[in-house]
Amino acid sequence: MEMTDLTIDEIANGYIETEFTYECIYCDFKTYKEEVYNYNNKFYTALGMIKLHIAIEHESSLNMLLSLSKKENGLSEHQVNLINMINKGYSDKQIASDLNLKESTIRYQRFTMREKEKQSKIYLAIMKNLKQKPDDSFxxxxxxxxxxDERYIATIEDEEKVKQDFFESLNPIKLKIIPRKEKYKIIVLRLICQQLTKSKYSETELNDVxxxxxxxxxxLRRSLIEYGFFTRDAFGKIYNKCV
Incomplete structure (x- = not known):
């Protein structure tokens, strides 16, 4: 399950609740509601154990959220440092000293964060209403x-154009040429990736396909890596499909 499919509370807590389990969103760890867990000679409910797991293995859900890329959490390195210091209870004076800024600047940034929180609630409400309407074409x-960036902004119409202009066949999939325009190239790679059924390939297997x-x-193989459709291990021998 993608993090974007979770509720705000699930993301903030670091776990999801199912009918029978609590499951960490950062790893495969899960606890079962009917079980009691022994850790260091102390006993925990399933809920208590999942919270303990997050604290021990991941430090905190906040820590994991701050460690995400800027693309995922939208935070600059400075904002990550500021939030970490606030969370640890640093005073404005301490934060200003560590970041080589004025205390008034830190106070303003704290104020801005609170305003952003308010705005985010309104924005989420807007998007929730927007999703009730027919899906757009992106x-x-x-x-x-x-x-x-803008290379990834593509529509269903763009995809249809790519299918017609750059493929000899879609079943079986056969490419005529790799587009020079990166937006079209990304669409080509996405369509090819959709046809690759395995989650892991050796280099020879991927080459053969x-x-x-x-x-x-x-x-084609290099482009799949370059645009994040595949990753490969440190030895360059195993290719893992990402989508």
């Missing part, structure tokens, strides 16, 4: 996309 962006799609399979 294609979704995969979570592992790198340096998201891509050879049947496009003659310059090496360029």
């Amino acid at each position: 294609l979704s962006i995969h979570n592992t996309a790198k340096q998201v 891509l050879k049947n799609i496009y003659e310059d399979y090496a360029s």
Whole structure:
């Protein structure tokens, strides 16, 4: 499950509740509601244990949220540092000293954060109402996309154009040429990725699949990595599908 599919409370708490379990959103750890857990000779309910797990293994849900990329949490490095210091109970004077800023600047930034919280609630309410209307025509962006910018803003109409102009066939999928325009290239890579059924490939396996799609399979493989559709291990031998 993607974090964007969770509620605000689930993201803030760091776990989700199902009928029978509590499940960490940062790893595969889960607890079962009917069980009692022993940790260091102390006994915990399933809820208590999932909270303890998050505190021990992840420090806190806040820590994990701050460690996300700027694309995911929208925070600059300075904002991350500021929030960390506020969370640790630093005074404005201490924060100003550590960040080489004036106390008045820190106070203003605290005030701005509170105003942003208010605005965010209104924004979320707007988006909740907007989602009740028919979906727009924009294609979704995969979570592992790198340096998201205007290249990723594409519509269903763009996708149809790409299918017609750059593919010989879609079943089986066969590419005529890799587009120069990056927006179209990303659409091509997304369509190809949708046809790759395995979550993990050896380099040889991936090459064999891509050879049947496009003659310059090496360029295709590099592009899948470059645009975040695949990652590879430290030895460059295992390719993991990200979407």
